[in-house]
Amino acid sequence: MKIAIVGGGPSGLTLASILGREAPNNEAFDITIFERGAADRDQGSGWDVDEEAQAALLRAGVELESFQRPRSDRMMSYRVDDMDRPIATFRMPPFISDLGVSKEQMGFLASPSLETERKKMVDGLTDALASHTKIIYESYISGLKMNNDGSIDVRGRDGSTLNGSFDVVIDSSGSGSPLRSARFAPEADAHYTGTTYVQGLIHSPEKTLDAELVRLLGEGTLTLYGPTRDGKGTEQLNVQRFGADPSDQVATIWIEVHSEDANRLIEELGFEGIYGITRDPAALQRVTEYTKQQLSGFPEQYQDLFDSIEGARVLPMRMHPFCGETLALTAPNSEGLPFLCIGDALHALPPWSGMSGNYALRDAADLATSLIKQQPREWTSASVAAALRGHERDFMLRTDEKRKATANRSPGYVDYMHSTEFTDFALSAHVLGKPPEEQWSTDDQVDSAVMAETIRFFVLLNSFDNYGMSES
Ligand SMILES: Cc1cc2nc3c(=O)[nH]c(=O)nc-3n(C[C@H](O)[C@H](O)[C@H](O)COP(=O)(O)OP(=O)(O)OC[C@H]3O[C@@H](n4cnc5c(N)ncnc54)[C@H](O)[C@@H]3O)c2cc1C
Incomplete structure (x- = not known):
């Protein structure tokens, strides 16, 4: 054949x-x-x-x-106005595993897989x-x-x-x-989902990022929430290690951009005809400048995180x-x-x-x-x-x-991020993909309250071993 x-x-x-x-x-x-x-x-x-x-x-x-990258199954989320305490930790607390409880039994907050x-x-x-x-x-x-x-x-x-x-x-x-x-x-x-990822590749966070951020990142993923540049919404910035060799420090860094037109950002950033990751210095410069603007609502130390990227890609997400x-x-x-x-x-x-x-x-x-x-x-x-x-x-x-779950979540999620000022941002609504003002039914409100408490409980459980991080 x-x-x-x-x-x-x-x-x-x-x-x-x-x-x-x-x-x-x-x-x-x-x-x-x-x-x-x-x-x-x-x-x-x-x-x-x-x-x-x-x-x-x-x-x-x-x-x-x-x-697979060893020990990368940990995700930490912070608000940029309070970096002392995570708002969520997606990680199985080791003392719970020691009791013979599996990740699956603990639900999705405990079960991120290793990065690859x-x-x-x-x-x-x-x-x-x-x-x-x-x-x-x-x-x-x-x-x-x-x-x-x-x-x-x-x-x-x-x-x-x-x-x-x-x-x-x-x-x-x-x-x-x-x-x-x-x-x-x-x-x-x-069809285009309305979300485009703008990603950069960092050779070594240890060499280019602030030491405290590197500590919070650990071997896994770090998400920071902060205000959008116009102050009317909430923005998300992510850093993630993925090198399979533990000595390899390589990481991706990305923001999610929401726009009606899939090609707008590709054209604006001059990425037409570029498939996958480019190392073209002019393209990297355009990505760096763009992300700096997008992150201008964040405290200054986070605005230039893309300065040290060595590769970049622009990915309109389709389904x-x-x-x-x-x-x-x-x-x-x-x-x-x-x-x-x-x-x-x-x-x-x-x-x-x-x-x-x-x-x-x-x-x-x-x-x-x-x-x-x-x-x-x-x-x-x-x-x-x-x-x-x-x-x-x-x-x-x-x-x-x-597909149904994804299609239902996308519009609510995008609207929520666009329309919720950072001071009002609630991670539980973000995870559920439904803003609090749309949670009219008792079921919705119960879901939301349960989600908020579960997230808080996981942070507490993870705090007992300092979230698996070295002390600062
Ligand atoms: C940031 C990100 C995070 C993701 N996270 C997850 C996750 O957590 N879980 C999950 O399950 N999935 C995830 N995915 C999705 C996953 O990466 C894809 O579903 C997967 O790569 C699909 O594999 P594929 O081989 O079908 O297609 P692709 O990976 O798209 O591979 C297609 C191949 O075809 C080649 N090609 C394209 N056009 C042509 C052509 N005309 N002629 C010859 N060759 C061609 C390309 O160069 C490429 O090598 C994620 C994707 C992204 C971008």
């Missing part, structure tokens, strides 16, 4: 690696991966990998320790590929050509066919996929519509195509869902299992396409619950 995988990110590589390792006949699959980026591209941080995604990575031959390094994950997956799997870097795929015999050609940037025809094409090129239109109408493309809406918008004559989108190309969710990457790896593992089952049988283009349509529906459907 000759397979083209478009996109050498986590889902495409996991699929290829499992097929290479688990197919009973070593060369049952002839796989070519097309990746638009270079092999050594900068990739920054990864994500909180859940149990099913961990299982997929293990099947693909990647050890978790190789991309995306490049190490991707490099591990690449190393685990079978020796006959081809990976072609700097190879942008712009479209597909369907042939009469059911096979598919992939087209490069200039429209020419690359590497002959394929029996199956898998699109793992992420939320901006140029191939998705082969299966779904443009109305089913990922796809629900499964039902998407399947009502299929492209004509696409049902019988041996073509399937997986991961973010099929069902992207924003980072605050905490699940988009985890679903992507589940898709890769489930699709690998299915192809390994089909391959030894008398498969045809039509039989493979029929199986892929079933997976397409299942892969989308299982993300719907999270």
Whole structure:
């Protein structure tokens, strides 16, 4: 079975690696991966990998320790007008674990996972590929050509066919996929959520940030809340370590910008056509100046945190519509195509869902299992396409619950941050995604009160060992 995988990110590589390792006949699959980026591209941080995604990575031959940062499962949140005491600690207090209580039993405040390094994950997956799997870097795929015999050609940037025809094409090129239109109408493309992340990469907080901030950051994540530049809302500034090697001090720093138009900030900061992280000094300068303005409501010592960035990216956050809406918008004559989108190309969710990457790896593992089952049988283009349509529906459907929670939360959250003066800002409302003035029902008010008390209780529990921090 000759397979083209478009996109050498986590889902495409996991699929290829499992097929290479688990197919009973070593060369049952002839796989070519097309990746638009270079092999050594900068990739920054990864994500909180859940149990099913961990299982997929293990099947693909990647050890978790190789991309996870030890002791990074601690998140601290502070108000900039009171840096002596955290307003929230997301961390399992060790004396509770010593009593035999698990993180899951303690709820979400206790359960952040270890931070991960995306490049190490991707490099591990690449190393685990079978020796006959081809990976072609700097190879942008712009479209597909369907042939009469059911096979598919992939087209490069200039429209020419690359590497002959394929029996199956898998699109793992992420939320901006140029191939998705082969299966779904443009109305089913990922839509902008209204939030853009402006991120910087810091080589070493120890060398460039204030010593007290470094202490509060520890090995994990630090969030600071302060006033917006116009004083009418609340702004959030985050710093997070992610280097898998404990001696690596690298960290990301980011703010969330809320705007109606996804391209406005990209254009304003001159990031058109820049994919991923750039180290262009002029682009870094523009990001530094922009973030300084955005943070001008914060006390002076926090306004220049982006001064020392060595890389930057601007990420408008997008999400796809629900499964039902998407399947009502299929492209004509696409049902019988041996073509399937997986991961973010099929069902992207924003980072605050905490699940988009985890679903992507589940898709890769489930699709690998299915192809390994089909391959030894008398498969045809039509039989493979029929199986892929079933997976397409299942892969989308299982993300719907999270999609609903994310879609409900986004507008309330953005409005709350925009419209709540810092003095009135309450973390419980922020976490629930519903401002206090909208909490009319008794249930809402109970939820809000319970959340506020739970957050306070966790801070108290964590204070017994000084939040796992060294003394100042
Ligand atoms: C800041 C941030 C935090 C996140 N946190 C979490 C979290 O906590 N939990 C979670 O589950 N998920 C999280 N995610 C989401 C997660 O990173 C993605 O869901 C995951 O990377 C999707 O994997 P993928 O392989 O499907 O797509 P991608 O990671 O987008 O990979 C796509 C690959 O395809 C390549 N490509 C793109 N277009 C083409 C083309 N035309 N031709 C050839 N190659 C192409 C790209 O260069 C890339 O290598 C987070 C994302 C961000 C940005």
